[in-house]
Structure formats: structure tokens, C-alpha cells
Amino acid sequence: MLDELTYISATGEVATFGSGAYANESDLRDIEWSYSASGKRWKLRRSRSQRTVPLRLCVPDAGGYEERDRIVSLMERDCMAQTPGRFVTANGYELECFVVGHSFTKYLLRPGYLRDDATVQPTDGAWVRGESHSYEPKLDDPNQGEFLDLPYDLPYDLSSPPKATEITVEATGEDAPFLLRIFGPAVNPYIKVAGNAYGAKATLAEGDRLEIDGRAKTVTLITAAGDSIDAFDQRTRGSKGSGSYVFERVPRGVSSLEWDGSFGFNLITYDERSTPPWS
Secondary structure, three states: OOEOEEEEOOOOOEEEEOEOEEEOOOOOOOOOEEEEEEOOEEEEEEOOOOEEEEEEEEOOOOOHHHHHHHHHHHHHHHHHHOOOEEEEEOOOOEEEEEEEEEEEEOOOOOOOEEEEEEEEEEEEEEEEEEEEEEEOOOOOOOOOOOOOOOOOOOOOOOOOOOEEEEEEEOOOOOEEOEEEEEEOOEEOOEEEEOOEEEEEOOEEOOOOEEEEEOOOOEEEEEOOOOOEEEOHHHEOOOOOOOOOOOOOOEEOEEEEEEEOOOOEEEEEEEEEEOOOOOO
16 A cells, blocks of 8 residues: 655645655655763754655656656755745645655656655754644633722632533643634633643734744734734743743643633644654
């Protein structure tokens, strides 16, 4: 059985290997960890060593040369722009990488046939699959989510109680990196997962969204007009394990999820593996 792979360039162009173009056995799935040791202390990280992927192009002769050029060009453009593309397996795991070399053979047999032993340079070494968790606003009445204006000076604000639910995260490790998108309108929005707060002291208008990227360690406000504003300084403050570290990884398994229900959000958690599963 041939390996089904799709290459998606940084610009979104696609080359699918498995039908017409296909991939033979390769070391793309091979696992290697680099490591160092000092006494009983070990430090390990996934290897970013180069891999070789034997790709085969087998299409009708009519248009065969054009398809050769198209596939090689979209990989070449990523290298020239220094923006990585990614290989995607049939079960949705992605490897961010550059295709940094091609070794062509059998290209004289006919226009629609070509062998290409492609050299792949991973940027990180992890195969990643995102899992999306989406939640809509949960307002029970038109005033829920707004602060109550009482004729007393209280040391706190009264707002609607938090909405409690659960979230289930599938991850190979103990926890998962994430991308959180909070959609406006919202004022100082945050959510809590497993007791940790993720949010920012910011005002989101209708059509705005706040993005907290746990992998890139960025907080960005994207306006309805498409402008990106750095909101890192407005993030929820705290150190790792404090309950308010905005980039805290999300625990694997079932965790509590709380927010006040006044806004919608999407949380993407990422399963990171050294090799994609076979099933």
C-alpha cells in the first residue's frame, strides 16, 4: 500500500501523492531524538535531521511536463521565500518542512512519469494534528454578561456567573500547545481551562478577534478590517503553574472549562508526535 501524502505550500497550493503522484516507503516517519546528559539529568529534543522521500509522478502524458514543473515549482517557491510548507498524512498529521533537494531519475521514459527522491528538512521535527473546540455565546437573557450597576461601592464587579463545562483533549504527551481565538464583541475576555486563565485586558468590537498562540507565544488583536495589533502586553499575567500563565499548555484528558458566556471562542489543541500514527 502506498503512503498517501499531500504537500501544501506556504501559499496554499497543493500536490497530492497517492493518486497520479504517489510516495513510496521513506524515512519520513523515522523517529530520532537528540539528547545530552549531565550526571542523572537528561535533556532530549526531537531531531530535525533531513529525511528522504521517494516521490513518484505517474500521470497521463498529456500535461505531464506541466505537472512536473508545477510540483517542483511550488516547493521551490517556499524555499526562495523562506516560508515552510508541510506534508500532511491521510489521517491529518502535518510536518512543517522545506523540500531542499530533488534527485530525478526515469524522466526519459515518458512525459507523465518521473521519480524524485526529495530531500526534506523539517523545521521542528514534530508531526502535529489540530483538534478544534468551538463554543458559541451562552446568554440566558439580553442583560447577561453585562456588569450590574448597583448604588453601592463594592470592592468587586458583579457580572453573570461563569459557564462551566468540560473539554476533552487528545494528546500524546501530558499536555498540548494551543491556538485560542476569542471573537468580539467582548470586554476583557478570558476563559479558564483546568483552572488556568487565558485572555487579555482588551476591548473587542463586533468582527474583531483575539488570538493567543501558545506555540508562537504571541497575543494578537485582529480587527474587523484585517489589521493586526500586538496585544502581548495586555495578556493575562502570570508564571508557569500560577493559574494565569496565558501560554500554559492544556492538559491531556478531561478538564474543566469556564467562561462568562458573553462571547464565542474557538480553541485548537495540537497533538505533537515524533511520527504519525499508522491507523
